[in-house]
Amino acid sequence: MQTINSTALVQQYFRPKLPTIWCPGCAHGIVTKALVHAVRELDLDPKKTVLVSGIGCSSRATGYLDFGTVHTTHGRALAFATGIKLARPELTVIVISGDGDASAIGGNHLIHASRRNIDLTLVVYQNGTYGMTGGQYAPTTRTGQITTTSVGGHVERPFDLCTLAQAAGATYVARSTAYHFDMLSRLIVKGVRHKGFSFVEAISSCPTYAGRMNGMETGAEALTYMREHAVPYDGTGSVAQGKFPIGILHESQAPEWLEVYQQQVIGR
Amino acid sequence: MSTSAKDDGRDVRQEQVLDLPEIAINRKWCKGCGICIAVCPQDVYTADRDGKPVIAQPDLCIWCERCDMYCPDFAINLAGKKLW
Numbered sequence: 001m002q003t004i005n006s007t008a009l010v011q012q013y014f015r016p017k018l019p020t021i022w023c024p025g026c027a028h029g030i031v032t033k034a035l036v037h038a039v040r041e042l043d044l045d046p047k048k049t050v051l052v053s054g055i056g057c058s059s060r061a062t063g064y065l066d067f068g069t070v071h072t073t074h075g076r077a078l079a080f081a082t083g084i085k086l087a088r089p090e091l092t093v094i095v096i097s098g099d100g101d102a103s104a105i106g107g108n109h110l111i112h113a114s115r116r117n118i119d120l121t122l123v124v125y126q127n128g129t130y131g132m133t134g135g136q137y138a139p140t141t142r143t144g145q146i147t148t149t150s151v152g153g154h155v156e157r158p159f160d161l162c163t164l165a166q167a168a169g170a171t172y173v174a175r176s177t178a179y180h181f182d183m184l185s186r187l188i189v190k191g192v193r194h195k196g197f198s199f200v201e202a203i204s205s206c207p208t209y210a211g212r213m214n215g216m217e218t219g220a221e222a223l224t225y226m227r228e229h230a231v232p233y234d235g236t237g238s239v240a241q242g243k244f245p246i247g248i249l250h251e252s253q254a255p256e257w258l259e260v261y262q263q264q265v266i267g268r
Numbered sequence: 269m270s271t272s273a274k275d276d277g278r279d280v281r282q283e284q285v286l287d288l289p290e291i292a293i294n295r296k297w298c299k300g301c302g303i304c305i306a307v308c309p310q311d312v313y314t315a316d317r318d319g320k321p322v323i324a325q326p327d328l329c330i331w332c333e334r335c336d337m338y339c340p341d342f343a344i345n346l347a348g349k350k351l352w
Binding site: 003006007008010014018023024025026027029030033178181207218219220223 | 299301305333338344346
């Protein structure tokens with residue numbers, strides 16, 4: 001990996017729209033930087049790369065990035081991306097989604113895109129809350145976490161999105177955090193190169209809502225949390241209570257949708 | 269690097285002493301979140317009244333790029349020719 005050089009990244013891949021709307025200290029900017037850093041590493045042509053996003057804080061990222069971008073309806077980013085990939089298979093399609101967007105409103109699209117194993121890369125900005133609408137709890141909110149709709153502490157168990165994607169049939173499943181920037185960037189590079197559905201969960205933060213109510217008021221404290229709770233994946237995935245494994249959690253080979261379609265339907 | 273120190277006949281050790289980046293802070297984009305100040309291992313930055321970073325001790329910089337990496341607002345850039 002080369003040096004970061006943010007100014008060069010911004011000049012090469014961003015529309016003249018900065019600064020972002022994200023709150024001070026929000027790690028979404030760091031995850032977006034890791035994504036663009038990965039795009040530079042892959043040397044993708046912005047004219048042949050499509051970024052699709054849904055609704056939410058994270059999905060605002062496509063507005064700043066100078067690729068072919070689609071800002072779609074809530075939860076349906078994967079559905080739009082599937083259509084784009086089917087119509088123009090030569091394009092590289094990367095989907096940006098938040099955790100609520102991908103696992104609650106678009107949960108069905110997530111499992112079925114995983115099941116189809118279509119050649120997309122999904123990057124989920126996971127901050128465990130609905131930040132844009134005021135900090136309501138999401139399917140990924142941890143048990144006991146205080147949010148604006150669970151003031152006594154959240155009672156439900158959270159979704160493990162990586163396990164969900166793997167169970168649904170995704171052939172590349174990885175997780176990293178905004179703190180583990182280099183790893184996140186490398187995982188996205190591998191995900192884009194992988195033939196099939198690639199799921200990358202990027203743990204992000206929400207200092208304004210989830211953070212402020214749970215003792216992580218600043219962006220730096222959220223980064224420290226990620227550093228202390230992420231454990232490198234050891235092959236088993238068994239980690240201590242409250243911690244989570246990072247790295248490539250699952251990688252396998254399965255028939256890719258477009259190839260099978262080419263063979264069985266178009267090529268017949 | 270296109271030209272190595274060996275090619276132009278200069279002493280590498282002398283250059284390493286001067287191996288400091290040009291730190292540029294875009295104060296229009298900076299939101300004063302304080303991540304750069306917190307992650308810097310060398311205390312290069314101090315906060316001004318708005319919480320935005322001021323380059324207080326540029327000579328201590330070890331060019332780890334943590335501020336450039338973790339700035340969520342793309343407001344810090346380290347430029348220069350890195351020798352290592």
